[in-house]
Amino acid sequence: MPEVPLYDIVIVGAGPVGLLLSVSLSRWGYKVRHIDNRPVPTATGRADGIQPRSIEILKNMGLKRKIMAHNPARVFEVAFWDPAPGGKIVRTGTWASCPDFLDARYPFTALLHQGLIERVLIEDIENNGTHVQRPWTITRFETNNVNPEYPVEVDLKNLDSNVTETVRAKYLYSGEGARSFVRETLGVQIRHKDPISHVWGVMDGVVRTNFPDIKMKCTIHSDHGSIMVIPRENNMVRLYIQIASSTDPDFSPRKTATVEEVQAAAKRIFQPYYCTWDRVEWYSVYPIGQGIADKYTLDHRVFMGGDVCHTHSPKAGQGMNTAFHDAINFAWKMHLVESGFANRDILSTYEVERKFIAETLLNFDNKYAALFSQRQPTATEVDSAHNSHNNDEHDTKNDFVEMFKANCEFTSGFGVAYNPNIFNHSSEHSFQHPLIIKDSPKLRPGRIMPPSNVTRVVDANVVHLENEIPFNGAFRLFIYAGASQSPKRGQHKALSDLASGLTSPGSFYSRYESKERQRDNHHDSDNPHSRFFSIVLTLVAKRSEIEISDLPAMFQDYSGRIYADDRKDIRVLDAKCSAHAKVGLTGSEGAVVVVRPDGHVGVSVRLVEGQGTVEALEGYFAGFLNGMYDKQGKSTSRRTGLGGGHEHVRSQL
Ligand SMILES: Cc1cc2nc3c(=O)[nH]c(=O)nc-3n(C[C@H](O)[C@H](O)[C@H](O)COP(=O)(O)OP(=O)(O)OC[C@H]3O[C@@H](n4cnc5c(N)ncnc54)[C@H](O)[C@@H]3O)c2cc1C
Secondary structure: OOOOOEEEEEEEOOOHHHHHHHHHHHHOOOOEEEEOOOOOOOOOOOOOEEOHHHHHHHHHOOOHHHHHOOOOEEEOEEEEEEEEHHHEEEEEEEEEOOOHHHOOOOOOEEEOOHHHHHHHHHHHHHHOOOOEEOOEEEEEEEEOOOOOOOOEEEEEEEOOOOOEEEEEEEEEEEOOOOOOHHHHHHOOOEEEEEEEEEEEEEEEEEEEEOOOOOOOEEEEEEOOEEEEEEEOOOOOEEEEEEEEEOOOOOOOOOOOOOHHHHHHHHHHHHOOOOEEEEEEEEEEEEEEEEEEEOOOEOOOOEEEOHHHOEEOOHHHOOHHHHHHHHHHHHHHHHHHHHOOOEOHHHHHHHHHHHHHHHHHHHHHHHHHHHHHHHOOOOHHHHHHHHHHOOOHHHOOOOHHHHHHHHHHHHHHOOOOOOOOOOOOOOOOOOOOOOOEOOOOOOOOOOOEOOOOEEEEOOOOOEEEHHHOOOOOOOEEEEEEOOOOOOOOOOOOHHHHHHHHHHHOOOOHHHHOOOOOOOOOOOOOOOOOOOOOEEEEEEEOOOHHHOOHHHOOHHHHOOHHHEEEOOOOOHHHOOOOOHHHHHOOOOOOOEEEEEEOOOOEEEEEEEEOOOOHHHHHHHHHHHOOEOOOEOOOOOEOOOOOOOOOOOOOOOOOO
16 A cells, blocks of 8 residues: 655645745744645735734745835825715825824735735745645545544545545644635534625726825725725725625625626716726625634644634725734644644634634624724714824724724734733733733733834844744743843843753753754854744843843853844833833833744743742743653653654744
8 A cells, every 4th residue: 555645734725824824834844735726826816905913924934025025005094085065075084004003013004916925925835845736625534543643634636637645644724715625524614793795896907097095095985885995016906896785685695796887886986086997907706704613623633714714804904914813823833732842732722812813803894894884984083083092091982983993903913912821821820920020011911012123232233123033933032131230241140040040951941952952053043042932132231332242151142132222212212221111111120021933922021130030931831831851851752753843843034
């Protein structure tokens, strides 16, 4: 009998969720079988908006530059147009698409079609040894014990040649989009949030018009109907038009409209402005129900994500962005399990965290869609929404204002805030310690850490602190030394105690040290000691005052990750050390902020003299470490097999 090929994971579907998962796992050295049933990648159309938080994620993965090289349109403001007498339209207001109060590094939405984004991801996957095979599909799968290390048996079929193949894998991940064979086979139901479904027409092309906001994102309500205008790359524009809704008396989900009908409808809506089409690049009609899958996995071996698990209206531009978050959330958790760092139970947090976000998004999308279809915001409401962020305590409790804020958080991606669990510390966590920082509005576990600028000591470059560690599957320990810790030799007792606690043989940090002790780590500033931890040290001092050789020996291996907190920040102008102030650290206090591999805060611990800080960190990590090494550093766990072992994990960024 021929040998059954073994993979760490089979990924079905090469849309945004499958591709970003494949990028991550291929970079980290996993053996990935990736298939898609379409003969060629997306050529044009489909989703198009990359939201501010997703831009940060792509930046963190070193992919942003390649995507921005396609010159996407960048949307900073949204314009609202409402009916005016005589069947015309008038602008009633504009607002920032990502308002100042969100403190986003990239406060805009980048708009370009899904195919261009997918192309960048596919190239990266191929550079890392995985090939997306087309047109292949999945015909059967089951989890069985024939090979306990590779418990998922998957039958694949080439749709050109009808060749079939059986493979075994540790995991199967379905990123098949809204119609999923895997989801249906598992019998997982989609629950429809809202019984109302919609049919949308979406058209990309180049228009000739005197409409003044054609380069802005606009919502236009008129006596002749409503459309959404979205500027795009290459002088293109996208128009969304609702063709039918199940509230219509003659509704059919199969209702459709021709290009000419949609163009004629747009022409009527744009009055008194003219609008003619030079070229149509893509046109599609697609029905949308707001649905969410009951489960994202049944056995923690077969997982699903992206549109397989949640669908919603395109109004908030979330399809691809939510898919990205699903992908990276699963990637690092699978990685920590397969590399022997964390116990298998952590995989349950994938569904818990991502389903909660999908639920929140659907609730929001539901209300948002209703608000825009039922009534238009007046200019006064828009102004009130716009001004409210400047003075939070004087907020008017106005439905529209509240919705506007929720909208901005969700559409920007900063609304992704995970609830307390083993990774996101809270007062309900089984481990408590007096040094754990609680109730800090800036460092809420489950949320993203605020961005800040610092000066890198080794080369005096001003850098984005939050992005200095790439998405490499490691936890990031952001050490804010605080004003009481001078960089001068002998004047940083708390830092020295932290370094000696972390490097002591029994510590969580030492237990997960790379086993390749002879490894040359001279050029590795991200993971010189351990694949599971990256350390970033920010000192309150001018760059020129910091001599890395004066710091505890451990930090000298992280020389490329030592920073001076010496830059002004407009948001905390009075602060002496703005990076510290932005995470809520004032006075002389320091802290260690543990950031999960996906950039969300896990826990923050005060930096003090003695061993308290390390004790608190130890307790946090003990919640999910798999005990692979005992306190003496001896391995206690089984080997994890092909690929994915920590020896295999490559840091390639
Ligand atoms: C026609 C259309 C138009 C859309 N327009 C918009 C829009 O205007 N704005 C917006 O925000 N969103 C839009 N979306 C939704 C958006 O594209 C998705 O939210 C986003 O792509 C989700 O990514 P995903 O990876 O989960 O799924 P998808 O991008 O759908 O990718 C799934 C992939 O899996 C493949 N696949 C499916 N089944 C199998 C199988 N059994 N075996 C192998 N491969 C399989 C598919 O061919 C596809 O390549 C549109 C979707 C469609 C289908």
